[in-house]
Amino acid sequence: LFASIIALSLIAIPTANAAGRYITVNAEGTIKVVPDAVRVLAQVSIVDGTNSGALAKANSSSSAVRKALTSNGIATKDIATTSLTVYPEYNYTQDKGSVQIGYRASQSFTVVVKNAANAGAVVDAIAAAGGDYLQLQGVSPFVLDNTKATESARAAAVKNAKAKAASYAKLMGVKLGKVNYLTEGGATYNPPVYGVMKAAADSATVIDLGTQDVSVSISVQWALI
Numbered sequence: 001l002f003a004s005i006i007a008l009s010l011i012a013i014p015t016a017n018a019a020g021r022y023i024t025v026n027a028e029g030t031i032k033v034v035p036d037a038v039r040v041l042a043q044v045s046i047v048d049g050t051n052s053g054a055l056a057k058a059n060s061s062s063s064a065v066r067k068a069l070t071s072n073g074i075a076t077k078d079i080a081t082t083s084l085t086v087y088p089e090y091n092y093t094q095d096k097g098s099v100q101i102g103y104r105a106s107q108s109f110t111v112v113v114k115n116a117a118n119a120g121a122v123v124d125a126i127a128a129a130g131g132d133y134l135q136l137q138g139v140s141p142f143v144l145d146n147t148k149a150t151e152s153a154r155a156a157a158v159k160n161a162k163a164k165a166a167s168y169a170k171l172m173g174v175k176l177g178k179v180n181y182l183t184e185g186g187a188t189y190n191p192p193v194y195g196v197m198k199a200a201a202d203s204a205t206v207i208d209l210g211t212q213d214v215s216v217s218i219s220v221q222w223a224l225i
Contacts, residue, residue, distance in 0.1 A: 021224040022180060023172075025165045029156025030215040033149045035141035037112060038119035038207055042126055043135045045106040051086045054105035058086075061133045062107045068129035069111060072122050078112040108137075114144060120205040127205075141209045143189070149214040150187045158182075161220045169224065177223035185217035 044061045048054035069079055089104040111126075113119045119139065127134055143149065169176050189212065 021174070022221050023165055023168055023176070023224060024219065024221045025161045025168070026217070026219050027157050027161035027164060028215055028217045029153040029158070029160060030213055031149045031153040031156065032211045033143050033146075033214055035143050035209045035212055036116050037114050037142055037144040038116050038209075039140040039142060040111040040113060040119065040123060040126075041108070041137040041139070042111065042130070043106055043108040043137055044130055044133050045104060045135055046133050047089050047102045047104045049102045051103040051105070054103040055086050058105035058107055058133075061130050062109075064129040065109070065126045065134065068125040069122065072125045073115065073118060074111060074113065074122065078114065080110045081107060082110050083108040116141060116207070116209055119207040123205045123207070139207055141207065141212075143212050143214070146187070146189060146214055150216060153187065153214050153216040154184070154218075157216045157218045158220075161218060165220065165222055169222075172224075174224045177225040180221040180223055182218060182220045185219070188215045188217075189213070 042065070044058050044065060046054055046057045046061060048057055066076075066079060070076065084107045086103055086105045088100050089102050090098045091101045092098050111122070113122050119141075123136065123139065127136065165176055
């Protein structure tokens, strides 16, 4: 983790009533996190002369992909089928129009690789297992558990709010009293700077993880004394 503190906006509101003077500060804390997991989207797609034949071949290829996943440390609970379809496949030509050439069977998977460093090896393994029937539809690095990052962003937001409130109080020649209230706008997890898949010098796939921003925004009101 490495942190940066970003203040979005600051509002100081003194009142004419000396008994009810206060200052309200809006602030944000942002933590940059290197993703520790990767989500892989893949599909097996096969055309055959009959729908049952296409489905059987897709099932066989999908089974090989699952075996490759588990052999590379992926738990079965982290492998999810997102779609399974069989439908007529057509070929279009100008002279004959649409002509059915068979049936296409497809099964799509979402795979969570909890060890980001192993993601490239997992991609290579399923590509080898699925062969020409395997379509890699994308990889998306993400932070598996944002709890610690959110706590750090929250601490950064409070620190920032205190500093800004103290600065305003000094400028106005007053002192901060007790906190009247603190409200949190909630944590936001900005889309990561997506990693990319590329081949290394030895042809092994490498997933670049990038970073993800975790932010917490707060509003704090202090009484003035």
